[in-house]
Amino acid sequence: MTTQTTDIPPAPASARRSWLRDHSELGVCVLLLALGVLVLTDALAMDVDIAQRGPVGPKTVPIVVGAGLLLIAALLAVDVLRGGRGQAETGEDIDLSEPADWRTVLLLAGVFLGAAVLIEPLGFPIAGALLFWGAAFALGSRRLDRDPLIAAVLSLVTYAVFNNLLGVPLPGGPLMGAL
Amino acid sequence: MNALNSLLDGFGTALTPINLLWAALGVLLGTAIGVLPGIGPAMAVALLLPVTYGLDPIGAFIMFAGIYYGAMFGGSTTSILLNTPGESAAVVAAMEGNPMAKAGRGAQALAAAAIGHFAGGMVGTILLVALAPTVARLAVDIGAPDYFAIMVLAFIAVTSVLGSSRIRGLASLLIGLTLGLVGLDQMTGQQRLTFGSLQLADGIDVVIVAVGLFAIGEALWVAAHLRRRPAEPIPVGRPWLGRGDVRRTWKSWLRGPFIGFPFGAIPAGGAEIPTFLSYVTEKRLSKHKDEWGKGAIEGVAGPESAASASAAGTLVSMLTLGLPTTAVAAVMLAAFQQYGIQPGPLLFEREPELVWGLIASLFVGMVLLLALNLPLAPLWAKLLRIPRPYLYAGILFFAAVGAYAVGGEVVDLVILLIIGLIGFGMRRYGLPVLPAVIGVILGPNAEQQLRRALQISDGSVTGLVNTPFAVTVYAVIVVLLAWPLLKRLVRRDRTAASS
Numbered sequence: 001m002t003t004q005t006t007d008i009p010p011a012p013a014s015a016r017r018s019w020l021r022d023h024s025e026l027g028v029c030v031l032l033l034a035l036g037v038l039v040l041t042d043a044l045a046m047d048v049d050i051a052q053r054g055p056v057g058p059k060t061v062p063i064v065v066g067a068g069l070l071l072i073a074a075l076l077a078v079d080v081l082r083g084g085r086g087q088a089e090t091g092e093d094i095d096l097s098e099p100a101d102w103r104t105v106l107l108l109a110g111v112f113l114g115a116a117v118l119i120e121p122l123g124f125p126i127a128g129a130l131l132f133w134g135a136a137f138a139l140g141s142r143r144l145d146r147d148p149l150i151a152a153v154l155s156l157v158t159y160a161v162f163n164n165l166l167g168v169p170l171p172g173g174p175l176m177g178a179l
Numbered sequence: 180m181n182a183l184n185s186l187l188d189g190f191g192t193a194l195t196p197i198n199l200l201w202a203a204l205g206v207l208l209g210t211a212i213g214v215l216p217g218i219g220p221a222m223a224v225a226l227l228l229p230v231t232y233g234l235d236p237i238g239a240f241i242m243f244a245g246i247y248y249g250a251m252f253g254g255s256t257t258s259i260l261l262n263t264p265g266e267s268a269a270v271v272a273a274m275e276g277n278p279m280a281k282a283g284r285g286a287q288a289l290a291a292a293a294i295g296h297f298a299g300g301m302v303g304t305i306l307l308v309a310l311a312p313t314v315a316r317l318a319v320d321i322g323a324p325d326y327f328a329i330m331v332l333a334f335i336a337v338t339s340v341l342g343s344s345r346i347r348g349l350a351s352l353l354i355g356l357t358l359g360l361v362g363l364d365q366m367t368g369q370q371r372l373t374f375g376s377l378q379l380a381d382g383i384d385v386v387i388v389a390v391g392l393f394a395i396g397e398a399l400w401v402a403a404h405l406r407r408r409p410a411e412p413i414p415v416g417r418p419w420l421g422r423g424d425v426r427r428t429w430k431s432w433l434r435g436p437f438i439g440f441p442f443g444a445i446p447a448g449g450a451e452i453p454t455f456l457s458y459v460t461e462k463r464l465s466k467h468k469d470e471w472g473k474g475a476i477e478g479v480a481g482p483e484s485a486a487s488a489s490a491a492g493t494l495v496s497m498l499t500l501g502l503p504t505t506a507v508a509a510v511m512l513a514a515f516q517q518y519g520i521q522p523g524p525l526l527f528e529r530e531p532e533l534v535w536g537l538i539a540s541l542f543v544g545m546v547l548l549l550a551l552n553l554p555l556a557p558l559w560a561k562l563l564r565i566p567r568p569y570l571y572a573g574i575l576f577f578a579a580v581g582a583y584a585v586g587g588e589v590v591d592l593v594i595l596l597i598i599g600l601i602g603f604g605m606r607r608y609g610l611p612v613l614p615a616v617i618g619v620i621l622g623p624n625a626e627q628q629l630r631r632a633l634q635i636s637d638g639s640v641t642g643l644v645n646t647p648f649a650v651t652v653y654a655v656i657v658v659l660l661a662w663p664l665l666k667r668l669v670r671r672d673r674t675a676a677s678s
Contacts, residue, residue, distance in 0.1 A: 028604070032350055032353075032354075035354070035357060039360070042371065043371075046371070055638030056630045058369040058371060061360070061626045061629070062372075065356045065360065068349075068353050072349050073350075075346050076346050084344070086344065086347050086608040087343060087609040088607055088608075088609060089400065089609070091216070091217060091397075093216050093217050093401050093406050094405075095404050095406040095407070096404055098404065100403040100404060100607075101404070104403065104405070105603070108398070108402055108575065109399070112592070112596050113593070115579060115592075116593060119583065119589060128579070131576055131579055132573065132575075132576045135571070135572035135575045136568040136569055139567065139568035139572060140568055141572075154573070155576075158577075162584060165233075166229075166230060166234065168229060168232050169587065170580075170584070171587075
């Protein structure tokens with residue numbers, strides 16, 4: 001275990017920063033704590049006189065869950081300060097020896113949000129193709145001859161399968177209107 | 180006898196052309212998914228949940244079951260040829276299978292695994308036919324307190340048996356329960372955690388949570404740590420077995436199911452423990468102890484057979500009690516909810532066509548899988564060369580399709596991305612994903628059963644423990660909770676004795 005358990009002297013900022021990086025899991029505790037407070041306040045603000053049936057109303061379970069969140073946040077904080085660390089998930093394509101590539105993650109999230117915004121004005125076939133191409137681009141594919149083609153075919157086939165075969169309507173947009 | 184008749188009826192359902200098509204599609208997709216890195220059966224079924232909007236339940240479940248079994252077959256191919264198992268069930272297959280492939284016996288390893296899956300799946304499904312109706316009959320008059328006890332068991336088991344940290348498992352479960360609270364209270368119509376938003380008043384659809392946590396979370400997590408150079412699979416020919424190999428492995432194939440099946444039926448983490456137990460058993464019984472670690476064929480045959488049988492065991496608990504013991508079963512349970520069907524003891528009475536059609540289709544699927552996997556293994560192995568950007572872009576694409584198909588709302592896509600980011604953070608900090616999914620799926624149901632039970636008993640807590648069934652389940656829960664403590668005591672005893 002590589003935790004620095006020694007009391008923190010009036011240390012230089014860099015030491016404090018590395019302590020924080022080592023204990024970034026405390027951020028999870030803060031989030032759990034905030035979630036617990038949110039659930040509890042929402043539960044306590046409920047006005048349940050209206051239609052309560054039975055001895056247990058709609059408040060009880062949220063109160064238990066909220067209290068549980070607070071308790072777990074505290075227990076997790078203790079565990080982290082004692083040197084416990086959650087193990088990052090591994091997998092076939094995952095290389096944990098290198099630092100996380102935040103640029104790719106942000107790009108992917110951006111592409112996804114962009115496609116979500118475009119799906120209504122442009123229709124699914126175009127927005128879906130842009131989503132696939134953009135995501136492949138963010139993940140490092142630079143085959144300008146192949147990528148857009150695959151994206152277009154995948155998106156059109158999916159549209160046809162959902163819209164015509166499965167009967168799940170997707171917006172066609174101007175492209176389908178023109179065809 | 181009755182079960183046999185029902186099974187024959189089931190074959191009548193499963194062998195109609197359209198259902199055969201769904202079974203074939205399921206096993207094809209399942210094998211592909213099992214072979215493909217980074218995408219497991221739970222994610223695949225989650226991504227396919229939207230088809231439940233357009234497909235009849237029998238066809239959908241036949242396809243889902245095909246995916247579950249097919250992914251087991253395909254997963255061992257990846258383990259043997261690549262040595263980087265993605266699913267916990269396939270870890271053991273790599274231990275002996277990969278050395279075999281390196282030594283030029285990859286074809287034999289693949290054959291031992293495929294026939295092992297076939298044997299395990301067959302024996303397991305026969306046990307399912309024999310046991311499930313009995314379990315359903317025994318449990319047929321369970322009421323609200325019993326259902327609540329089963330769900331508490333699912334919560335406790337999934338947080339304390341799986342994973343390395345109970346605190347992190349519980350944190351994940353509570354996140355799931357919180358997501359399940361959002362929306363209108365089912366019994367009173369009270370708004371909870373909706374913040375006045377109309378969209379949230381409908382609750383967060385289970386499809387969106389499952390797709391977000393399994394698919395978006397996984398794709399983003401892999402994107403952050405994508406291996407620059409994917410590992411190269413070992414080239415391999417058509418699987419076949421010599422007579423000597425068959426003589427060594429047939430007992431392992433038959434032993435595997437009896438280890439795998441019971442572990443699949445209880446909430447103990449699916450195939451992970453039984454494959455390992457089978458490995459240890461085969462090693463102890465082997466006449467070729469010097470080969471272990473260098474490629475002993477029994478070490479592939481036994482565990483793979485146990486893995487498939489555990490899938491059958493999982494279906495027993497899921498169908499008869501509505502108790503999901505693995506991630507795939509949890510997502511299948513979500514599919515049942517989409518159709519408004521409550522799995523449980525009454526399922527065998529109310530939906531005999533669905534249940535027996537599904538079970539019969541397992542036999543059909545197994546034969547299809549053997550036929551697909553033995554001659555075509557080299558072809559499947561080619562899937563390992565797919566460019567990773569396409570693979571993960573495709574996952575994001577289908578996740579978006581699924582979430583949008585739920586209600587045609589753009590806001591669902593935004594919620595999906597947020598849940599995906601939660602899934603990303605959970606993978607980063609070692610919070611297991613399964614408890615959260617179980618929490619979302621079972622949480623609202625558990626609350627209803629709890630409140631119904633307490634309504635019957637007029638608020639007295641004894642109403643929760645007034646049946647032998649519930650008491651038994653709570654006893655199991657206590658043992659599960661006390662297990663680490665007991666283990667520590669035993670160990671202390673042993674060290675005290677030795678010193």
